Amino acid sequence: MFRSLHMKLVLIMLLLITSLMTIVGAFLMTSITGFYIDQFYEQMDSVFGTSNASFYQALRSEAAQEDGAERIRNMVEANAGALGIDSRTRNYYILDGSTGAFLTGSDEEGGAALVQTANLMAARNGEVGDNSDITASYMDLAIPIHGGDNFFIIYIYDNREVVSNLNSQLFMIIIQALLVGLLISVLLSFLLSKTMIIPIEKLTEGAERVAAGDFSSTIAVESSDEIGILTTTFNDMAAVLEETLAAVENERNKLDTLFLHMTDGVVAFAADGSIVHCNPAASEMLESNVEHMDYDSIFGALYPLSELCALQRPNFKEAELHLHGKYLEIYFAPFDQESGSGVMAVLHDVTAQRKNEEMRKEFVANVSHELRTPLTNVRSYAETIRDTEDLPREVANGFLDIIIGETDRMTHIVQDLLTLSRLDSGRAEFKMTRFPFADAIESVCRAVELDAQRHRHTLLRSYDSSELPMIVGDRGRLEQVMMNVIGNAIKYTPDGGEIRISAGTSCDKVWMEVSDNGIGIPRGDWNRIFDRFYRVDKARSRESGGTGLGLSIAKEIILRHGGTISAVEHQGPGTTIRIVLPIRQASEVEENHE
Ligand code: ADP
Numbered sequence: 001m002f003r004s005l006h007m008k009l010v011l012i013m014l015l016l017i018t019s020l021m022t023i024v025g026a027f028l029m030t031s032i033t034g035f036y037i038d039q040f041y042e043q044m045d046s047v048f049g050t051s052n053a054s055f056y057q058a059l060r061s062e063a064a065q066e067d068g069a070e071r072i073r074n075m076v077e078a079n080a081g082a083l084g085i086d087s088r089t090r091n092y093y094i095l096d097g098s099t100g101a102f103l104t105g106s107d108e109e110g111g112a113a114l115v116q117t118a119n120l121m122a123a124r125n126g127e128v129g130d131n132s133d134i135t136a137s138y139m140d141l142a143i144p145i146h147g148g149d150n151f152f153i154i155y156i157y158d159n160r161e162v163v164s165n166l167n168s169q170l171f172m173i174i175i176q177a178l179l180v181g182l183l184i185s186v187l188l189s190f191l192l193s194k195t196m197i198i199p200i201e202k203l204t205e206g207a208e209r210v211a212a213g214d215f216s217s218t219i220a221v222e223s224s225d226e227i228g229i230l231t232t233t234f235n236d237m238a239a240v241l242e243e244t245l246a247a248v249e250n251e252r253n254k255l256d257t258l259f260l261h262m263t264d265g266v267v268a269f270a271a272d273g274s275i276v277h278c279n280p281a282a283s284e285m286l287e288s289n290v291e292h293m294d295y296d297s298i299f300g301a302l303y304p305l306s307e308l309c310a311l312q313r314p315n316f317k318e319a320e321l322h323l324h325g326k327y328l329e330i331y332f333a334p335f336d337q338e339s340g341s342g343v344m345a346v347l348h349d350v351t352a353q354r355k356n357e358e359m360r361k362e363f364v365a366n367v368s369h370e371l372r373t374p375l376t377n378v379r380s381y382a383e384t385i386r387d388t389e390d391l392p393r394e395v396a397n398g399f400l401d402i403i404i405g406e407t408d409r410m411t412h413i414v415q416d417l418l419t420l421s422r423l424d425s426g427r428a429e430f431k432m433t434r435f436p437f438a439d440a441i442e443s444v445c446r447a448v449e450l451d452a453q454r455h456r457h458t459l460l461r462s463y464d465s466s467e468l469p470m471i472v473g474d475r476g477r478l479e480q481v482m483m484n485v486i487g488n489a490i491k492y493t494p495d496g497g498e499i500r501i502s503a504g505t506s507c508d509k510v511w512m513e514v515s516d517n518g519i520g521i522p523r524g525d526w527n528r529i530f531d532r533f534y535r536v537d538k539a540r541s542r543e544s545g546g547t548g549l550g551l552s553i554a555k556e557i558i559l560r561h562g563g564t565i566s567a568v569e570h571q572g573p574g575t576t577i578r579i580v581l582p583i584r585q586a587s588e589v590e591e592n593h594e
Contacts, residue, residue: 013185032133080106091110103152128144129143259277267281268343269294273294327353370548371532381406435471445486462500487550489515491546492540497517
């Protein structure tokens, strides 16, 4: 029940009431005592004061008499009313001035036990003793009376019983008032708690809900005072906070999606080198469990982290890393320099770019090399014909045949290069038609039959034409591919060899295999024979008029048909090249082609 603020309010009220009552009580009691003392001396003054000088003279002359003490007593007794003598709280005493001994008075008993007060001492020294201390428990007046040889002291003593009783009664009243005040303060604090603390508690609950991320309920505004204004302001603030948080969340989601799906890698490092963030692309590029790594173990060799943290925006550092066979371009930039700083690394995989560059360089070198050899031959034979005067006609004709052969070769290379370039750039047009697969094989076999016979090869056809389906494709180009593959089998098989052409279907695909028992291709070169200008045996290929481009052209054509071409396992010596093509509808191919 007694919450902190409530308790404080009660305590403040209690302290306020108590201190107020104490001050008022003390003031009242002091004032009453002061008033009583003043009244005492006013009464004394009305009898013994200068305004009543004749009374004082009369006292002196009475004192000079033999029974001076008795005479003085009579005179004082006559003024007892004016002096307020009541024989109970206030008495008078006639004392011997020189010894201080009690002679007579209104209180015989008290007179014998009189205390030597300061005023009494003063009177014994011949002066009027009329000083009174407010803190003392009495008040008194001592007047010296000289008459002839006699010396008396009139001493009036008041034990302040009246004022003490009055003060005690006042004290009781104050205590009662204090109790009532305290009771009222407790009641008031309850009232205050209802009007002030309950709304504050509601506000606190609302703030706790908002802190926990619940913006759904607003706090009811029950008054238009400061607390009401505070509640309205709090509701407005919560609404703005909700909107801002939603906007921030939205931005964060966008960034998360961007980081998640971007092809560039992003790794953020804290100033101590630990990884703060790493997107999937970066993990893939670094090919390691980056969670257990830090800056030094990944990029430590490139730049010290402190140097990167000290960079001023928009400066950044660039580096290249060759990691796990990949070429990575890395850009380092500092972030969040106000609060502790860190470094962001953006990783760009340039492996394909580098490989393309290498391939381009290699390609240019290959083209130059391929063209230089026949050109050198052409030039040297032409020079020989020109410089040899009596060259026999047959020899010159032989040289001219070589020159023609070399130019044919060059034309062949240039044509192949043009075909490849058209295929690469997508400029080569494919005339897609629907035709029987078996017919295409048959026409290629017929075309190479003569060549095969020349080399005494046996051309075996092991397929059933009736089982082969219709396919959709550019018949001319597909026949060019088959021709190239069968041509290679003829070329790379020693005379008298056996070339087997088989074909069939599997699922929604049609396949054709050309096997020979020739020189074969080492396993490690199976993929490379489809590279441009790649030849397993350069001399032999060149001898047989090969350009090293046939299979790369074949691969491009087959790929454009959605098929595959590859060297496959072969029983015994020789090679088997397998072509697989999808069996598709003409409409499908049109769509894909577009
Ligand atoms: P080429 O014009 O030199 O024949 P290709 O691209 O057609 O060029 O073939 C590439 C290389 O593959 C050839 O140089 C040859 O070394 C090898 N090759 C292709 N087919 C065969 C085969 N049936 N037997 C042996 N080697 C082959």
